[in-house]
Amino acid sequence: MSPAIEEKTSSGQTLSVFVLIDALGWKYLEGREFLADLLPYRHPLHTILGFSSGAIPTMLTGLPPSQHGHWNLLYYDPQGSPFKWLRYLQFLPEAILDSRVCRKMVKELGRRVFGMGPLFECCVSPRLMPYFNWIEKRNIYDQAGIAGAPSIFDWLAKQGIPYRVYSYHYATDAEILGQAKQDIDAGKSRFFFLYLSEMDMFLHMNCTDGRKIEERLRWYEESLREVFREAREADPAALFTIASDHGMTPITDHYDLVKEIQLLGLSMPQDYLAVCDSTMARYWFFSDEARRRIEELLQSRSCGRIVPDKELQQLGIFFPDRRFGEVIFLMNPGWILSRSIQTESSWRAENLRSMCATSRTCTAICCARHSSSRLVPRPHHEDSYEDEKKDFRGLFHDRNRSCWC
Numbered sequence: 001m002s003p004a005i006e007e008k009t010s011s012g013q014t015l016s017v018f019v020l021i022d023a024l025g026w027k028y029l030e031g032r033e034f035l036a037d038l039l040p041y042r043h044p045l046h047t048i049l050g051f052s053s054g055a056i057p058t059m060l061t062g063l064p065p066s067q068h069g070h071w072n073l074l075y076y077d078p079q080g081s082p083f084k085w086l087r088y089l090q091f092l093p094e095a096i097l098d099s100r101v102c103r104k105m106v107k108e109l110g111r112r113v114f115g116m117g118p119l120f121e122c123c124v125s126p127r128l129m130p131y132f133n134w135i136e137k138r139n140i141y142d143q144a145g146i147a148g149a150p151s152i153f154d155w156l157a158k159q160g161i162p163y164r165v166y167s168y169h170y171a172t173d174a175e176i177l178g179q180a181k182q183d184i185d186a187g188k189s190r191f192f193f194l195y196l197s198e199m200d201m202f203l204h205m206n207c208t209d210g211r212k213i214e215e216r217l218r219w220y221e222e223s224l225r226e227v228f229r230e231a232r233e234a235d236p237a238a239l240f241t242i243a244s245d246h247g248m249t250p251i252t253d254h255y256d257l258v259k260e261i262q263l264l265g266l267s268m269p270q271d272y273l274a275v276c277d278s279t280m281a282r283y284w285f286f287s288d289e290a291r292r293r294i295e296e297l298l299q300s301r302s303c304g305r306i307v308p309d310k311e312l313q314q315l316g317i318f319f320p321d322r323r324f325g326e327v328i329f330l331m332n333p334g335w336i337l338s339r340s341i342q343t344e345s346s347w348r349a350e351n352l353r354s355m356c357a358t359s360r361t362c363t364a365i366c367c368a369r370h371s372s373s374r375l376v377p378r379p380h381h382e383d384s385y386e387d388e389k390k391d392f393r394g395l396f397h398d399r400n401r402s403c404w405c
Helices: 003-012 052-061 084-089 100-112 152-159 173-186 198-206 210-234 257-262 288-299 309-314 341-345
Strands: 016-021 041-046 074-076 132-134 163-166 191-196 239-243 253-255 272-276 280-285 304-306 327-331 335-337 364-368
Touching (some): 016 210, 052 152, 152 191, 163 173, 173 191, 198 210, 210 239, 257 288, 280 288, 288 304, 288 327, 327 335
Parallel strands (some): 016 191, 016 239, 163 191, 253 335
Antiparallel strands (some): 041 364, 074 132, 239 364, 272 280, 304 327
16 A cells, blocks of 8 residues: 555544454344444344345445346356366266366366366356356455446545455454454554454354354454454544344255255256255256246245245346346245255255344344444344344445445
8 A cells, every 4th residue: 555545544534444244143133232332323234135145245335236246156157157168078977077076176177277266166066067157256355356346445445545354265253353453553544344254154053052152242242342442542433333244044944955856857957957055946947848847846845935036126136147047946934955055065954053044033234333324323122123124235335336434
């Protein structure tokens, strides 16, 4: 950062600290004193249907996925897929092509050769990868990291405001909090974005254990209080905000949708393609018969539903080219797919206690020291969920695209 920019911003720009705690839903803060003395403006927030891959870019850009282009990580793109060469290996038996060794090879090639980014995973069989592409080729916390729209970090750079970003790409939550205190004390930046990701896995494993949750929240509260104390010493008018991208819903039931679809006798990729996440299955069809039979099966299941186009449009996740799915089947809150991208790779569904879903338990949060047109003061224990719930698309940007955090 140039000395000129530092001098300009240190004298005229209020210091701001924005903390994103992954998966810390309103359910876990409602009725708690969590930093209530520092953050009196508190609300549940509408999140984006799906996962963090859509929610966080929306938070960073102020736009819905249909405009910034990020929703699920894997999307249908047979023309642009960097893995079209895998079609020449279709002669290999499935036991070899879909082995751990082959998946590892595809993952490393994607990360190191094809520019898919450091977080790329071979989420489906390599036999199917020629049909798909990966949305997060860049670090979304960098400048120009979101393909379809400028983010808060692009805005800060354009305004000449020095800032620091901390995420799991480079450090643990404890390391992030410690480094942020040092950097605030150094006085070289005026905007600090802290992404604390470890709460997500913690809640996956412990979302029904009240004692462990209380201990973990106490640790975050004490650690963040130290960061905010450092910020106020540097700038008494410092602005603080804590937000989350979603909450957690305890798992109550499992359903093996993959098995049910396989029993229809259809073939991938000849008849259809499917990508099954933990709580959502997405389908593309190459024959009318495949579409009819799969839709009939999905419509007959009480554990979930097909999301209609009108609802997708209302939620800001409708894509006319159907890159994220021609049919999207959403599991009911509490239900999880027994086999999915997550459970077939590294996680076992029976060892998880919660997954992201569309329910009150998955509502996100925003707690702030300051007020705005989007936040009004309220007692931290008051329960007015439906009336007070807000949309986090405006956390960083107002209608004039100006930063207020």
